[in-house]
Amino acid sequence: MKSLIFRTSAPYLTALMLLFSVFVLLRGHNEPGGGFIGGLIAASAFAIYGIASGVAAVRRALVFRALSIAGAGLFIATLAGLLSIVFGAPFMTGLWVYPSLFGVEVPLSSVLFFDVGVYLVVVGAFTGILLSLEEGEAE
Template sequence: MKSVIFRTVAPVLTSLMALFSIFVLLRGHNEPGGGFIGGLIAVSALAIYGMAYGVETVRRAIFFHPMAIAGAGLLAATLAGLISIFARVPFMTGLWIYPAILGLEVPLSTVLLFDAGVYLVVVGAIGSIALSLEERGGE
């Protein structure tokens, strides 16, 4: 994929898709969206970047190994369930806090933490597969 057009568009497309994936993740609580689909969009972004600039560039850009990202996601999801210990409610109960950030009330919850964990697991696991496929295929 050495086309100039593709290489010019890829960074813009990637950043837009990454942003959109986070939007989809956050939207997911009450409307269609969520961690899984958000994660898939983010992986597509990484895959496009990899096609344009090579897998090594992507690996450098995401800094952590994809499997480490997946592990962090799994840990986050598990901890999101375990936080309920401190609130004396059963495992995985949704707990909400509403801190005011910059004068705006932001609802944060263990559900969101769990979903972010799912997002990271999908990014890490599917990303790991996609990157190694790109590495071996082509050229």
């Protein structure tokens, strides 16, 4: 897209959307949201950035290949599910730990790690699809 306003505002909009996607990811199971919705928001942010700046800029911003991100997310989600078997619980049972950071008790769960895995799978898969579609359109 050749609009100066869009090219100028796209990086800021992308940053805001990525921040919002992390917010949606972290509020996950307590309220509506989670890994899938957060991942869709992040993939949409990269799509907007790609339309404004081109595919090469998005690939530089991602650092890793999109399908590698999806693969890492699938690995994390699978490990989160298998973690319960190690502790003698049924597959995909939520496990909780309460570490103390700077004197504040922080609840962490295997559910959060599963959501992070889903987030990465969605970001990697959808961004990879969008980038390949954008490359095909450019040719």
